[in-house]
Ligand code: BEZ
């Protein structure tokens with residue numbers, strides 16, 4: 001009988017299988033790990049009870065995980081990709097980056113970040129191959145009270161307008177195409193030139209891509225630019241800005257889109273702005289501000305509670 005108090009947890013019992021397993025963790029050990037494994041065992045047994053898999057189905061699941069492991073190399077992490085398409089990467093990120101209201105939200109880092117991109121002065125052009133729709137990005141870095149953050153470092157990367165990162169096309173794109181590092185000026189301002197990014201598929205030639213196809217999902221990410229924004233005393237922001245007209249905006253395969261990260265890519269119609277920034281016609285312009293949250297110290301009030309109280 002379910003939840004019978006007479007079940008001896010030393011023996012397997014279908015009705016209390018998770019309790020039987022978790023009861024074994026009685027010896028000395030790592031308490032946090034015990035909590036983690038206890039929760040995973042409870043939820044995994046609940047899922048198996050709900051699904052009631054055949055032996056063949058369970059072996060197919062094991063084979064999928066085996067294939068996922070075999071797909072991993074120094075530069076391909078298929079388990080992270082699995083976590084991405086299940087929405088878990090975004091959930092873990094959200095849990096760990098709860099910010100005060102008004103601060104720029106985080107989103108997924110992804111596998112295409114490359115450290116050591118060239119540093120450019122403001123106004124630099126990261127579109128090294130000259131293809132695509134010229135786009136001027138201008139904005140300001142501030143704190144949550146609107147004070148400028150000078151000297152913030154903005155590390156930017158994105159795909160070409162064909163939807164490929166430079167590292168995916170080493171023979172076709174110049175190294176560090178669509179990558180660059182900028183610094184906000186004394187008023188917190190930054191600006192640079194690039195192209196409008198395009199949507200693209202996540203690497204889908206492995207078990208995760210097959211899984212997506214088998215469950216009727218596409219592999220596409222909504223078009224975006226990546227940013228890592230850092231400044232001393234402020235929380236690092238790993239984020240994107242998204243194009244508003246991408247067909248995949250509301251169905252990003254890794255759930256990376258947050259409403260507050262959708263930008264406006266508008267025709268650059270101000271001739272003075274086009275002249276000052278030496279932009280060709282036609283061009284697009286995006287105005288985008290980053291708002292950084294101070295790093296919480298043990299004696300500073302909790303920023304999330306503070307903003308909730310406002
Ligand atoms: C990316 O945006 O670069 C990305 C994120 C998650 C999985 C694959 C690619």
Ligand code: FE
Pocket residue numbers: 110112221224226
């Ligand atoms: Fe990306």
